[in-house]
Amino acid sequence: MRRSMKRALWAPAVLLVASATLAACSSSGSGSTSSSASASSGSGASGSLKTGLKVFIIPKNLGNPYFTTADSVKSGGAMAALQTLGESATETSGTAATPSSQIPALQAAITKGANALIVSATDPNALCPTLKAAMAKGITVVTYDSDAPACRNLFVNQASTAQIGTSEVDLLAKEIHSSGQIAIVSAAASATNQNQWISYMKQELKKYPKMKLVSTVYGNDDPTTATQVTQGLLQHYPDLKGIISPTTVGILAAAQVVSSSKYKGKVIVTGLGTPDSMKKYVANGVTPAFELWNPADLGYLAAYAAVNYASKKITNASGQSFTAGKLGKFTVGSDDSILLGPPFVFNKSNISNFNF
Numbered sequence: 001m002r003r004s005m006k007r008a009l010w011a012p013a014v015l016l017v018a019s020a021t022l023a024a025c026s027s028s029g030s031g032s033t034s035s036s037a038s039a040s041s042g043s044g045a046s047g048s049l050k051t052g053l054k055v056f057i058i059p060k061n062l063g064n065p066y067f068t069t070a071d072s073v074k075s076g077g078a079m080a081a082l083q084t085l086g087e088s089a090t091e092t093s094g095t096a097a098t099p100s101s102q103i104p105a106l107q108a109a110i111t112k113g114a115n116a117l118i119v120s121a122t123d124p125n126a127l128c129p130t131l132k133a134a135m136a137k138g139i140t141v142v143t144y145d146s147d148a149p150a151c152r153n154l155f156v157n158q159a160s161t162a163q164i165g166t167s168e169v170d171l172l173a174k175e176i177h178s179s180g181q182i183a184i185v186s187a188a189a190s191a192t193n194q195n196q197w198i199s200y201m202k203q204e205l206k207k208y209p210k211m212k213l214v215s216t217v218y219g220n221d222d223p224t225t226a227t228q229v230t231q232g233l234l235q236h237y238p239d240l241k242g243i244i245s246p247t248t249v250g251i252l253a254a255a256q257v258v259s260s261s262k263y264k265g266k267v268i269v270t271g272l273g274t275p276d277s278m279k280k281y282v283a284n285g286v287t288p289a290f291e292l293w294n295p296a297d298l299g300y301l302a303a304y305a306a307v308n309y310a311s312k313k314i315t316n317a318s319g320q321s322f323t324a325g326k327l328g329k330f331t332v333g334s335d336d337s338i339l340l341g342p343p344f345v346f347n348k349s350n351i352s353n354f355n356f
């Protein structure tokens with residue numbers, strides 16, 4: 001991950017050059033952002049990859065800074081990669097991180113003639129019929145961030161699922177001397193990624209017999225809901241020592257609530273956050289350390305994976321490799337997934353080096 005985080009430091013300089021030479025990004029309606037490259041068909045800059053593909057990026061929700069970083073041209077995410085490759089790219093979704101908000105965007109993308117979908121699943125079961133219908137039409141379906149294992153061609157995984165879960169528990173254990181009541185503030189109860197991480201957290205907690213998980217609550221990646229459920233936790237469990245929030249929206253809400261309450265100095269918050277949103281809470285000691293990966297690299301990798309798959313350069317068979325532009329070479333793993341890299345720990349010694 002050190003390698004990947006170094007990329008994050010120099011990425012803006014590269015993007016300045018890239019965005020000057022690429023087609024401008026334009027907004028088309030409240031629920032989507034599109035960009036088209038000038039090429040319309042044939043071979044692109046990357047050898048024999050197809051160009052002019054209609055690729056739709058469908059995050060859990062719009063308005064979540066994590067996905068804005070993962071997807072946008074400005075950050076060097078999925079749309080930047082798609083522009084470089086000469087594809088037509090559209091980011092679209094609903095505003096709530098729920099299947100009923102996300103599924104209409106998926107259906108509209110299919111109707112508009114998508115060649116590939118890049119999806120972070122709000123709920124794998126609810127999304128499956130639509131994703132399967134897309135695959136039946138020959139549309140490439142790549143999940144990123146949150147998987148829908150039974151109904152996609154490839155999953156682009158941000159970091160080892162087990163490592164994300166276990167390391168969050170280890171980080172908190174270090175801060176609270178492996179003892180006391182803890183709680184989890186998750187995203188949606190249906191989210192594949194958070195649920196898998198939580199199951200590894202529970203396994204890891206067996207190593208810490210004095211740490212007791214008293215509650216798991218769901219903020220649905222909505223700042224207001226996450227704030228309310230955190231407030232509820234603190235009222236119900238006045239002896240709480242720590243909160244793990246494996247969502248960028250939840251960790252920020254939890255750190256804000258603790259910072260402005262009598263629990264500051266008593267409750268430690270950790271989990272997955274973006275460095276810009278968490279700088280204040282690393283400085284005030286509420287969150288001495290937290291984790292993440294580079295979301296822009298995740299989106300960028302997902303875009304290359306989708307275009308390689310749609311161009312029939314790779315299948316989901318393990319061992320197939322492809323080059324993802326500036327990120328280098330990646331190989332499909334045994335479970336139809338491609339791994340970005342290990343999680344990265346942010347703390348006061350390094351956080352000022354990051355801006356996303």
Ligand code: RAM
Pocket residue numbers: 060064066067120145146187193221246247248249272273
């Ligand atoms: C939120 C979303 C996303 C997750 C990050 C860590 O932004 O729930 O799916 O990967 O947090």
